[in-house]
Amino acid sequence: MKLLRVVDVSKRFDGQPVVRHLRFELEPGEILAVLGPSGSGKTTMLRLIAGFERVDRGEVWLQEKQLSGSGRHVPPEARGIGFVFQDYALFPHLDVLGNVTFGLTRLGAAERRRRAEEVLDLVGLKLFRRRRPHELSGGQQQRVALARALAPEPRLILLDEPFSSLDAGLRESTRDDVRAILKQAGIGAVLVTHDQEEALSFADRVAVVRDGAIEQLGPPEEVYHSPTTPFVASFLGHTNLIPGQARGRVADTPLGTLPISKEAQGRVLLSLRPEHLELLPPGHAGLEGSIVKRGFKGHDLTFEVATPQGRFRVQTDYRAPWGVGDEVVVRPREAAVVLDSSPSATASV
Numbered sequence: 001m002k003l004l005r006v007v008d009v010s011k012r013f014d015g016q017p018v019v020r021h022l023r024f025e026l027e028p029g030e031i032l033a034v035l036g037p038s039g040s041g042k043t044t045m046l047r048l049i050a051g052f053e054r055v056d057r058g059e060v061w062l063q064e065k066q067l068s069g070s071g072r073h074v075p076p077e078a079r080g081i082g083f084v085f086q087d088y089a090l091f092p093h094l095d096v097l098g099n100v101t102f103g104l105t106r107l108g109a110a111e112r113r114r115r116a117e118e119v120l121d122l123v124g125l126k127l128f129r130r131r132r133p134h135e136l137s138g139g140q141q142q143r144v145a146l147a148r149a150l151a152p153e154p155r156l157i158l159l160d161e162p163f164s165s166l167d168a169g170l171r172e173s174t175r176d177d178v179r180a181i182l183k184q185a186g187i188g189a190v191l192v193t194h195d196q197e198e199a200l201s202f203a204d205r206v207a208v209v210r211d212g213a214i215e216q217l218g219p220p221e222e223v224y225h226s227p228t229t230p231f232v233a234s235f236l237g238h239t240n241l242i243p244g245q246a247r248g249r250v251a252d253t254p255l256g257t258l259p260i261s262k263e264a265q266g267r268v269l270l271s272l273r274p275e276h277l278e279l280l281p282p283g284h285a286g287l288e289g290s291i292v293k294r295g296f297k298g299h300d301l302t303f304e305v306a307t308p309q310g311r312f313r314v315q316t317d318y319r320a321p322w323g324v325g326d327e328v329v330v331r332p333r334e335a336a337v338v339l340d341s342s343p344s345a346t347a348s349v
């Protein structure tokens with residue numbers, strides 16, 4: 001049985017659609033990232049699942065239990081869903097143990113303590129149980145918030161930008177820890193984020209949202225390497241959008257005749273990510289141009305190449321010998337991805 005089913009859920013605020021025909025399912029223990037720009041309705045989606053907002057239409061089911069829709073609205077505290085939000089909201093006057101046992105009102109004192117010790121062990125904070133929140137680092141506080149959400153043994157946990165207030169290094173390690181903890185406990189999760197790397201590295205599947213609707217939903221590799229729309233291609237990192245004329249499995253483009261990701265005929269829009277292009281010395285087959293920008297990133301280099309057919313962004317390894325002003329040839333290393341730019345491509349999944 002599916003852990004979570006969101007069936008055609010829509011929500012308006014002041015007459016404005018904020019969530020449009022949201023539809024997805026989660027397997028038990030699966031982690032889904034909802035990724036989209038600011039204001040695209042991500043937090044509202046989470047609040048609808050949590051029960052902090054009522055759906056205008058559609059249904060929300062947790063396993064066999066209907067939580068929302070058809071006149072039904074189970075309140076948040078009765079849904080059996082855990083939440084972790086951006087600001088952790090720990091009680092400053094309670095120690096770690098007090099924070100974690102706080103919500104376990106249905107258990108007796110000994111049982112509350114046992115369960116709290118168990119989840120603190122799970123998040124690696126057993127030795128910190130007597131500390132107050134201000135005596136912990138941001139990452140440790142975040143793990144206390146997670147322990148508190150896990151203590152009542154929810155099958156599903158909702159995470160709203162939970163790592164955004166941590167600095168880069170701590171964000172990555174906390175994220176890895178939280179993923180491992182959720183996987184170990186077999187708890188399903190929906191993570192809301194506007195950070196592409198976070199979504200791709202944390203989730204089993206990623207839903208890319210735009211204007212309140214899912215534009216593409218799939219495993220991280222699929223949404224990154226095979227985006228279906230220009231929005232998804234551009235939102236998940238940089239890409240070169242290239243017009244072409246398709247003839248079956250190839251297309252005529254400014255970069256020459258290229259293999260393409262699927263059968264197509266006529267005008268197409270293609271996506272080639274910077275790492276899917278390479279630079280060669282003049283004289284090789286490909287499109288000639290000159291380098292107008294060089295960006296050093298440590299482990300790799302990004303070049304912008306001006307050609308008579310427009311500018312291209314190319315990513316190479318750190319040893320590439322070129323600098324601004326050099327003449328080069330741009331050549332694709334992979335088949336170009338055919339995007340669906342028709343209006344129906346933006347319909348929800």
Ligand SMILES: Nc1ncnc2c1ncn2[C@@H]1O[C@H](COP(=O)(O)OP(=O)(O)OP(=O)(O)O)[C@@H](O)[C@H]1O
Pocket residue numbers: 013014018036037038039040041042043044045194
């Ligand atoms: N209670 C509300 N009343 C009226 N409008 C609201 C309410 N909550 C959210 N909105 C509006 O709905 C839209 C989507 O907001 P939401 O917070 O869901 O987006 P988001 O994708 O989570 O954005 P961010 O990444 O900036 O947090 C915004 O235009 C917001 O102003």
